[in-house]
Amino acid sequence: MRTINLFKILLLLGLFGLFTACSDDDDDNVTNLPADDDDPVAEVGTIAGIATSSEDFTSLVTALQAANLVETFDSPGDYTVFAPTDGAFANLLSANNGISSFDDISAEGLDVLLKHHVVAGRVFSSDLSDGQMVETLAGTMLEVDITDGVVTVGGAQVSAVDIEASNGVIHVLSDVMVTTKALTIAQVAISNPDFSTLVAALSQADLVAPFTDSDGEFTVFAPTNAAFEAAGITDLSAIDNMDLARILKHHVAGTVALSSSLTEGQMIPTLANTKLPVSLANGVTVGGGNVVAADIETVNGVIHVVGTVLLPNTIVDVARDAGSFTSLLGALSDTELTDLFNFDGDEAYTVFAPNDAAFAAISDVLPTLTTEEIARILAHHVVPSKIMEGDLSEGAMVTTLAGTKLTVSLMGGATINGVDIVATDVEASNGVIHVIDEVLLPNTIVDVAKANGSFTTLLGALDATDLTSTFNMDGGEYTVFAPTDDAFAKIADTVEGLSTEELANVLAHHVVATKALSSDLSDGQMIETLAGTMLTVTVMGESVYIDGVMVQIANVEASNGVIHVLGDVLIPSSN
Template identity: 35%
Template sequence: MKRVIDNFGKNLWVLILLLSMAFVNVSCDDDDDDEAGNEEPMPVETMTITDIAAGNTDFSILVAALQKVGLDDDLASESGEFTVFAPTNAAFADLLEELGASGLDDISNDVLTSVLLYHVVSGSKMASMIETGYYNSLSAGPMDGYGLSFYVDMATGTINGRAMITATDIKADNGVIHVIDKVILPMSITDHAIANPAFSSLVAGVVKAELAGALDDDAATFTVFAPTNDAFDMFFTDMGITLDDLSKETLSSVILYHAIGAFVPASMVEAGYFPTLSTAFERNISVKVDTDGGVMLNADSEVVATDVVATNGIIHAINKVIMPPGIVDIAMDNSNFSILVQAVVKAELVDALSGDDPLTVFAPTNAAFEELFAAINVTGIDDLTKEDLTPILLAHVVSGNVASTDLSNGNVPTLNDQKMIAINVDSGVSIDGTINVVAADIQGKNGIVHVIDKVIVP
């Protein structure tokens, strides 16, 4: 028995040795084949977004649409990554019926390209990475570099309040696909407000003011600072009113005061005064923008979300409703006029400057007042009486809404019966020879303000 075991052991070692030599020989042969190039490497199979769509019969219309406009190759490229919200055949059938089209050939390539790219986001975003909010698609907006936005509500699983996300995380080599049951369409400013439930109060106001058509116009471009529902609730509470208490005309003026007639993304917002679409005396009422520590409007309303890109403009959300300002409001909203405000309050001229009759105010800055204080040897407003201040302040006010372009050389009467001011427009605008207008045409609802660098002394 021991001999049998010994012989078995010897035979086993011989067998292992032979197998090892055979493995080495085969490996060497494989290496020789590879070095000689006699055998081709196995092809690596790709699965791009286009490949996955083409392999699924439920995406046949989507694939046909991509091929029609030449986007199939773009979504087959592995040089970038994309997230595609892919409409099914049923979704496209619903769209064609909605448009009254018999097929894709009834839709122009430009329109179809815009719609298809509206379903594509740069980067690979799995479902766990998508939060409720706005996403910028690859569909071109009104300005280069700003793709049209769509709104995803993860609480309901919908996009733009229109399409339901029915399947997620179909992974491709160059991104990911999520399936939706409706084709989403690029939206105007009005459409965006309707699609986001946080703007329902704004939508109600726009409808009552009959402005939906104006803000839906693709022939114009707007920037809208859109108050949220909370902003409107605060506004109505502070005013002690409801939406029903506002006339169409008042509501229209307020809503248009939140819009500017240009495309201004967050990266281009600058400090200063800008004309809104709300008007007074056939001029656009100004809104004050501050950019220190965030963007503020009229020193009170904060921009809390930016760059929702629509087909006809861009939306920034704000946390307070802003009202068209009067002359006194313009001064109060600008810290450079704080001494002027103190003077107007002490002279009890607030009501006189808040009436309906148009006025033009040449407003001295704080630096201008401080120069006056030094010249007359006082420390500030507290050293001057109401009787001291009233004739000085009234010398800065002219009847009428007089824009800088309406000024001409000559003497102009002020609300101080004893004081005429000498206007010269030969090189800029100057008053009494030594006072310069350093900023002009800040339009309010009851008049216009021009900023000056010295106090007018009667």
Template identity: 30%
Template sequence: MSFKFNLRTVLTAVAVVAAALAAAPYAFAQTIDAAGITITETDTNTLIYEAGNADTFSVVLDEMPSDDVTIDFTLSAGQLGVSPTQLTFTMSDWDQPQEVVVFAPNDGLVEGQQANPVDLTASSSDGNYDGLTASLDVYIRDNLAVNASFEDTISGEWNLIGGASVFDAGLGVAQEGTDVLLINGGSGPRGAIQNVTGLAGVSGDVVTFDYYIAGQNIPSGGVIAAQITTFDAGSPVDTELCQFGTRGTFNFSQDTCALTATAAFDEVEVGIGQQNLGGGLLAFDGLGLGVNADTSLTIAEIAVANGFDNLVAALNETGLTPIFGDPGSYTVFAPDDQAFEDLATALGFSDAADLVANVDEDVLARILRYHVLGSEVLLRDVPLNTDITTDLGRTFQVTTSGPDIVIPFTSGNVSGQATIVLTDIVASNGVIHVVDTVLLPPTIVDVAAATPDLSILVTAVVTAGLDTVLNDNLADFTVFAPTDTAFANLLAEFGITQQQLLNAPQLDNVLLYHVVDGTVLSSDLSDDLVVPTLEGEDFTIQLDSGTQIEDARGRFVTIGTTDIETINGVVHLLTDNVLVPQNPNQP
């Protein structure tokens, strides 16, 4: 059969079909996105510092408009600024996110941390977009604190070395010079912070303190009754009973503790009920803006005087106390006493004292050094979401969780985060930030997994089932870790593949020949030093031609990078081969 192709006939048919489709009432199915404005925050939260670090967020439209869309910003007057101050989306770039920088100018007021909204409003001849709104909250950390000066008249064993920072609508200029705080030690002696100055510029009608209590004989998680008394020209005008715990926010604006700028007073009395602090410290701090500590004291002296008993015990146990008593410049993220108690419970110890006494001293020292930076860094200067190297050599990042400043950490199978609850306690040799959780450094396995050149070692450790051992937070090992190049040279030497090595029944023995019980730093290595391993055989350190190891077969392996410290030990890299024990005969 044959067909004759007639172009005129085909064109006529196409025209008929097209006309029929145009006249048909059928509408083809289609999906149209709803008009909207999407805001994406950088690093989850938008946190800025007044007169300091800015932050960014991006804005994009959800569907193509029929005309240009202009986005305007509504900001809290004097609190926020944005750049650019207006966005315009067209039909060609509506789906391209535009970045906005948000910052906080210096308003000269003491307000603490606060959340301020940024409201976005669209205008357009496109009715789907005209009048649409969106919003996000921006957290601002204040750059000002009331660094009030005072006379310390506390007698007897009471010695308040801290101070008071007032924020968020304080006493007002007219109240400058008013006494702010008086401590009463139950039936013991009383004392007062007197002649406070420096309250100018604090505006509004409510005084709020964020407090932190540390001291002796305070029941764990207990609640302390505080008697609040205001005075007018020395005569009591109001007495209320307030309840607060060992950490939190104590707000004079509450119904039971009302204190406004219109109430004239000379001092505020805080009675500690039936509790005996025994020389402890009650310190008030404006939302993490910092206690006005005695800057002549060292970090070690502040820790002792402020009742950081568990931290002090740990420093003494590890011999680190003198370091923080010497001249220098440090930043210490200091866990409070409850943080140590919580860690003890999590790790199966009866209490913090049991933890400090029984954890390996080297492990405890490495935990403490993970809380230390080698220079003084105030909180406003701490970079967010950036690796910060500690004295241990391991890093952590400071980030945000809502309004809180937190430090997440992972240590083997343990993950958590510490909240910074008190900041910028300045000492003569650095600064202290108080955290509510003990930070745990990464384990040997964590560090190896994060090192690309140790990928074969990690695979071998997991295959042999030794990852559980090397992930033990409280163990103490030294690992001589072969790099990928070292493994490649081993495979070539013995003529086997990587898979054959991983399948070898002797794999665990080969790996254990690289593990030593306890901490062996590079400074501990000496020529002809015989080192016992967990495999049962020894190897010998040779320093004649660099730093090398002579294994049980007389093979020489070079040690490269040394002293990579983790919570549960130290790692030294082997760069050119793998150690092989005498028995088995080959891997």
């Protein structure tokens, strides 16, 4: 037996003699420690006892105590421990890896890290061979390399071997074997120089903290430095922090997805509320980027390395990248509609998108519109389904988010409500854009009345009675005999005295549930109103009267009917 002088094992009141290790094997690949045959052989201690008694393993003992593993290695059993020295731990804590103390490693991570150094059973140096793979208590694998008499295990050099204990054997390492399973995603990224740009981007966008949380569950598709360079992203400071955060979140799923769980055509929801499509046709691609290294497991998720920066491709992203929709994007922002088209939800949209030139043509009108009116105009350009150019047909009517209808024409080129479609099928992850060179203005009865300017009281009454939406959508067709503001002014006192229900009845008394142009009206005709009352038509020459009130202006057409203007309010006989 040879004495292991390197470890300077303490006698501790005579309970332990100098620790000795067997070195009877003739394996030239393992360097044994010098012998001292004059030292007596003491009773062999446990792995924990030997480590505790040595001045070379204070950090290891501290880690074992923090992970509540001292008792495990102080009890009967059979273990092989690859034990890092204090110097090895010092190197770990001083490296650029996000770990400056054991406090930076989660309890779960520390448990994994330590068990990553332990193999079940007694494995002596003579049992090791070049290229051998040994499984640890952490479920990880360690590769043995023996080259020119130098033994490394898991990439760490073995500096002493075959230190026997009552419950196993110790081999000494000059480095800590770090498994990503013991680290957070942030620590793995920080410790890998290929992710320095990614780490800098996360730092700039204030997103490092979530990935240091050991309780998190994430899947990160991590672009390398080369991926950022290939995307032309060399100056992070030139990117708005909100935009940068969105790009980064587009690379992250809020669940753990190993490569074995990915399926063809799968859509992975991201933290940016976008979706990443999966393809397995030629290797694994996610969001269009090739996965070049998969399943780097961590304590709070998994990293898949991608060779491409994955850029969001929603309708808003496509419009922003095009550079010719600044006014449209500004209007979406002003009306808080951006998010609707910036996420990959269950809905897909078709946007007939006016370019900047189209908005410039109505620049004098826009400042006069309320936010609500602008929002309605924008919604009038959007269909809540994906309609490609090939899906359009002559005369088709498509319903918009505003409840209005748009008419398709293919005669002499595609048009929508008579406006030329100048570019089609600009696809996005959540729909498609067709570019138009004019702004489409809704043309319902309410829109026409607002544009006229003479029906403020009528419109206010519709609002007060919750009837505006009835005439503001293209769901049906109506004929409205519309009193002007002057007409309402004549009976202002009467109107003020009406209850909401009575006012609604007066308004309904002015509406017929069909579209009737003046040419459709005949003398003596009786027409029923929405109030269930009857109106009498009188035709005298070129003039038309409704219940004795002359129609001042006839046939003001709207997309959902027609307006005939009256100079007096029609009062139902019951009122």
